[in-house]
Amino acid sequence: MNDLIDHRIRQFWTADGGDAAHLPVSALRWLTKRIGTLTANTVVPEPTVPASALGETVRDEFVALVGKNYVLLTAEDRLGRAGGLSYLDLLRRRGVGTPEVPDAVVLPEDPDQVQRVIDICVRHDVGVVPFGGGTSVVGGVNAVRGDKSAVIALDLVRLDKLVSVDQVSRIAVLQAGVRGPEAERLLAEHGLTLGHVPQSFERATIGGFAATRSAGQASAGYGRFEDMVSGVRLATPRGEWRLGVAPASAAGPDLRQLAVGSEGTLGVITEVALRVRPAPKVHRYEGYVLDGWDSGSAVVRELAQHGVLADVTRLSDVDETEVSLALNTGWKTTVLKRYVRARGIAEPCQLILGWEGVTTKDFSARRRAVMAVLKSSGAVRIGKALGETWLHGRFSGPRQRDALLDNGVCVETLETAAHWSKLSQLHDDVRAALTASLGAPIVMCHVSHAYETGASLYFTVITARDATDPVGQWERAKKAASEAITGLGTISHHHAVGIDHAPYLGAEIGEIGLDILRAAKNAVDPTGILNPGKLIGG
């Protein structure tokens, strides 16, 4: 790789880019006791990368446009954009299965260059996979070639600017390639925050958040990402497309909500105008324990329907609570367990609450309202330490997962959302489906996003990896879980559709819905170069 190229341009194929967490011995011992003997990884073979199928003419046009340093053709660079972070993606990074590798990586420097890259791809019928942080867990950035002769990863990392700030309207325009932490750093210079903190925060980008309808851990306080989107700018085969002139409108259907969630199939998002807020200066995170999943989720429902949710409101079920305590080794666990039992909690469910504000006054009244509900529910206060522990580990999931994978564990997450009256059944059915498929997995679940009419459910599944058929093992489990979800809830609350959920979209939005999405795509991308195979399938 050329020395001139910014280090950000490097994307690692190797499992963890060197920053995987190490699994504590005690945690591994506990896991083995729960899920059985594990077969750790053997030496990982470097995958064979086929030669780039990109024609010389196209390549030369890319080079003329963005410069040769920003057209990457080495196997290493192409492998670095060969997928996201789903369990199957991570298995591929460990030598199981064949990655779909783009024929080139093109790195435009601004929205105008993105548009011209698209124009070149239209002329030469080359597929385009928009690539941000590469954190998709649903196959959303896999370099599917479809019927194209070649496919490029259009890496947006150089679109890293804060374009404008409107302090009066509280709107900031950010380019699509800005990652979570950088967005917060740029906004903090203006005393502002976005407040969008999904688990992928450290790597994921503004464009990716918008393209996938991301929801951050503080969504109760700051809203889902689509709630923040005031306007979007996209590069499409038909030229540039801009939306968003007002805070609300009755000028027909809200097409922003069609662009948001389009997962690169209707255009490449290059800029997003976002509602921002004053940067918080104080926070308060604390932990509670509620007794049982159903009564715990009833408490969260009450908070949501009273309009007093904490900015972060996160309820774990019994299993997740147990594992969470088990993996935090040491004396705390035992003491905590005894204390909770002594306080009369039979089935402890951990509740994390967090508030942020410029001063504590911003949330003190809201916190008091929550406390009133908690008191009448018999919640046991654990304290700030538990809240802070959660806060500091909030982005560590992906690293822990890498460590688990290295030790022969099959670990994946999946998520959904449903109306409150169906939430309990959804929780039970998905657990049952995963258990029936996998034998005796650990299935953990939490509510992380609550609304007046319902909530999300986020499942983490851990089981011993089937050394002979690891891919089939997970594919069958995922299918069983997805079928359990269909009819009760949505196939995704915040992970998006990508490739993995495409077979289930029709059951949710109907054949008419699928046809409308196809028609919209055909109107803007008649030759189908944009993110082939995603959202509406092949």
Place this chain on the structure above:
Amino acid sequence: MNDLIDHRIRQFWTADGGDAAHLPVSALRWLTKRIGTLTANTVVPEPTVPASALGETVRDEFVALVGKNYVLLTAEDRLGRAGGLSYLDLLRRRGVGTPEVPDAVVLPEDPDQVQRVIDICVRHDVGVVPFGGGTSVVGGVNAVRGDKSAVIALDLVRLDKLVSVDQVSRIAVLQAGVRGPEAERLLAEHGLTLGHVPQSFERATIGGFAATRSAGQASAGYGRFEDMVSGVRLATPRGEWRLGVAPASAAGPDLRQLAVGSEGTLGVITEVALRVRPAPKVHRYEGYVLDGWDSGSAVVRELAQHGVLADVTRLSDVDETEVSLALNTGWKTTVLKRYVRARGIAEPCQLILGWEGVTTKDFSARRRAVMAVLKSSGAVRIGKALGETWLHGRFSGPRQRDALLDNGVCVETLETAAHWSKLSQLHDDVRAALTASLGAPIVMCHVSHAYETGASLYFTVITARDATDPVGQWERAKKAASEAITGLGTISHHHAVGIDHAPYLGAEIGEIGLDILRAAKNAVDPTGILNPGKLIGG
């Protein structure tokens, strides 16, 4: 009309259905002083209604499906669905211009019959105008025939049921033809409310609210109508289409936001699943006066950005405040004016604030937060009487308008929304455009819907009607206002597009946006029978 037919089926062609308010003499005198001599209406000729162009075969199929009592063919019944309530519609009801009259009125009794009416219309290539309360002010229910041989008004008045209530999820499913008051009555039986109170509340329907992205006067508290929509059921030429399985989703674009606002062009909404809340038992409405429009709207902005808007928050500009006081005749006005001047207010702008709750505790903390902001802004409290006066007159606008029209006044409203940083310019530009076009009109404005990033502006224009060219007079003024809006704000915040705003939609959503809407329509309504000429034009 057959006696068996429910009286609700009657729709009046005559201007006011007999319930127009009478304009007080003092108000008329004041008006004449401000806008000059008025030419009151002469005798209104009953319009000539062309014979129905509906073929006998189609008619017989309708009759076989819904029964002969629910296929209306008289001139009177057809005229009753020949338009909405725009100024030009009201002129047509006074003999100026030619109404577009449907060839028949068909009244199905349930969603299934609606679907079968659509099927018949597809087979015979008959246009379908969905008709709810008939309160469109943008031509949304005008019976445009387009390229069809005939067009029917599909009146949804018989779809008047509360289908289901999910108390746990706080979701109620209402049929499309339920009017505002009836929706509240049905929900009140379950201790619930929708809280959606636009000015059209008394006549407009659930389906119409959804089809046009309606916003109620208490939108700050209850949300815009689209925020309440949890799911929709539509009858389309492709068959039934249902959406909405979860409170939030990342399963691709949010197609509910495409159905909502589609104005009958993508399907006929037959049922809407709506987020509901506990019915309020107490309310508090009060009035304040702020000094000047810019500082007044800055106060509303501060409330919105602090997240403490009252459920109803409504700021009038200087002119609207003056007229509002003038039209409330009697001693109050003079005393009030002196009082306000004595308290140092040079340019009084009326602010109406309203809160609702099950108990006052539900809003006391929120009210205190508002009071803190008002205090530091120098607002002068007028008291509850002003708030209650507003509350009791909140739906009387249309009746007052009829009375004004009868007296030779040209009176119309138009509305928009923009980001806060553009609001002042938008206010000035629209006023200037209307004034330049109309000479010396009274132009009044208020903010009735505020958001973190911006607000709506609602203009009322009053001028002496040009007796020789009343239509041209308003068409020129409307064009001037619309052009002033374009580029600064949205062409409609809550009145929708219909026919009147269709020429300006392209500037707002781009040619790409228009093409996507056309493609979506073509996917679901390939022969274009649904509400011809609306939203995306002819």
